[in-house]
Amino acid sequence: xxxxxxxxxxxxxxxxxxxxxxxxxxxxxxxxxxxxxxxxxxxxxxxxxxxxxxxxxxxxxxxxxxxxxxxxxxxxxxxxxxxxxxxxxxxxxxxxxxxxxxxxxxxxxxxxxxxxxxxxxxxxxxxxxxxxxxxxxxxxxxxxxxxxx
Numbered sequence: 001x002x003x004x005x006x007x008x009x010x011x012x013x014x015x016x017x018x019x020x021x022x023x024x025x026x027x028x029x030x031x032x033x034x035x036x037x038x039x040x041x042x043x044x045x046x047x048x049x050x051x052x053x054x055x056x057x058x059x060x061x062x063x064x065x066x067x068x069x070x071x072x073x074x075x076x077x078x079x080x081x082x083x084x085x086x087x088x089x090x091x092x093x094x095x096x097x098x099x100x101x102x103x104x105x106x107x108x109x110x111x112x113x114x115x116x117x118x119x120x121x122x123x124x125x126x127x128x129x130x131x132x133x134x135x136x137x138x139x140x141x142x143x144x145x146x147x148x149x
Contacts, residue, residue, distance in 0.1 A: 057093060065102050068143040073136060076114050076128065079106060084143040092148065099144065103137045 064087065069080025087094070111128040118126050 057098075060094060061098055061102050064099055064144060065106060065140075068140040069103065069106060070136065070140070073132075074128075076110065078110055078136075080140070082143075084145065086145045086147070089146055089148045094146075096141070096144070096146065100137060100141055103140050104133070107133045107136050 064085050066079060067081055067083050067085050070078050070082040071080055072078060107128075111133055115123060115127050
């Protein structure tokens with residue numbers, strides 16, 4: 001499941017996180033860490049050079065959005081996992097406005113696609129309203145914990 005070329009998760013922080021829980025050994029890989037409550041998470045350590053080059057930020061926003069968006073709401077599939085994110089921000093390059101904008105765009109895209117699949121007679125009552133879209137984004141943003149160091 002974990003491709004070592006795509007994410008560098010092996011670091012001293014992984015050992016610290018491993019001390020809090022136990023490592024999950026799916027497919028012989030040690031990518032995900034399982035905490036005491038049985039919740040899996042993926043520690044991601046990003047080096048400062050990648051962030052200053054502007055290479056990582058779009059991928060980081062994408063990863064956070066995919067993690068916090070729900071997988072389903074009202075029997076409508078969303079491109080997410082509904083999990084929480086703990087982000088330790090040491091260089092203050094990532095802006096929560098960028099994340100909320102991206103979340104809004106993704107929810108809006110799903111709402112538009114869902115609207116097109118509805119029969120014309122049901123579109124007025126079954127569509128995802130802007131209020132519902134706002135609630136989905138708000139709940140997703142509540143799953144993001146940012147520690148600024």
